[in-house]
Amino acid sequence: MAEERYPISLWINEERLEKLQNVGLAGMAKEVLAGLKVLEVPCNDAQKDKVLKVFPMAKFDSATTKSIELLPKDVKDKIFDLVVEEKSLEVMDKFLSAY
């Protein structure tokens, strides 16, 4: 059985879209919710638990979306910058290694 993945939603505002376009990654953002774009950075179980431990203000939306929400914007900006740097959504091991 495939391992369950839980996304961190990085919502795409104009600034983030421009950064993605500059490095040719705009296609990585998925269109959801009536045109709103998002980068979904996947976490496995262990990564999800560590994110929730390191950032206690974050919340796992277990009832509806099964995603990790409410991470502070500056934390999401760091994850976003790592996605751009690595040109990949699989960045959580590297991101969490600093914590």
Next chain:
Amino acid sequence: MSLIGHGNKELVERVMPAAEAAARIKGMKAMPVREQIATEIVGLSYGFFSPLQGFMGRADVDAVCQKMTLADGTVWSIPIVLDLSDDEVKNYGVKEGEAILLTYQNQPMAIMEVSEVFTYDKQFMAKAVYGTDETKHPGVARTYKYKDKFVGGKITLVNEPKITPPFDKFFLTPRQMRAAFAAKGWERTVAHQTRNVPHTGHEWLMKGSWLQTNGELPVEKLLTGVVVNAIIGEKRKGDYIDEAIILCHDVLRTAGYFREDIHLTSLTFWDMRYAGPKEAIFHAILRTNLGFTHHMFGRDHAGVGTYYDIYDAHRIFDKLPPGALNIKPIRVLDWWYCPVCAEVTYSGLCGHNKEKKSFSGTLIRSIIQDGVKPPRLIFRPEVFDLIEESAKKYGFGSPFVTDEYLAKRNPVFTMPEMSY
């Protein structure tokens, strides 16, 4: 206008006229109470918690925990208790058979006729009410924080709290709410419980429940109201600020998403216990006392984490004996965004299960925190603008609860000065 409340009993109103109160409290021994207790004194005195006339004694607490009823058999799901330490009982001279003046914000608030001082097994209480004794559950944590003695007895308000703006125009006592429903000519009213700023999923939950409630009634003159009854109480960091919640609900009507003649915004002071199904029963009781005929219950009503199945709060109503509640539950599924239908639609109708996109209040908060304005199909622009305005006016720059908001916010009500 009927004044019959929960349990087919007359609505409780225990408010002493000002002149009588001034004379009665002179020289009484006094004891300060904390915010939660003051909030519950408001609930008890105006009849939100009818048929309760005061804080529970052991027999009622026992019946709530063991049978989900009061001692007389009336359905009740959450203990309403006043806790004190041994020292407080001793130092304030709290004695069975005597009355004591309860003060809040250094002003007289209510007289309590102490009928019982007792102890109770808090772990048993927690497990019985919340189905768990894990301290991660906020209701369990609250129960464990209770001090070691409980004091039961009738409460009479001697000093009416002054509700502060912007909450004042949304606070209606059960008697006032019933009068408001009668003035609007509503034969049926459906309650929308909330502690959230509304996104369009909430909006459609309300619209759908209005349709369900209106049912076979004529439609040339509408006789059904959908009434937001926001829970205003203890906040956790990251929640929306109370001011944004109440104002953003009201703007849905003033901006025309609801007609003037079918919508009302109101509030109840209550600290959420997150008791899931048990809290759903409590909310049904509360809204019965407010005069509602119907109550909408969505997914994971009043739940927290994964303690309850998402439809436990629907199923619990099937376990009650007929006639135990005088309010009809309106059970609803999710509304979601469907890119194929190109609309927010009801999951009980839409067949695009693979394509649908669910969204929640938490997800919308996440979008807003990222500095992104959600599309109007998901979040009304008037609501978004009002969130920003509320953040500036009431939230010290944030629409979400921060340490600064918790420390400096205006109280939701204040106690007028009164000598004693």
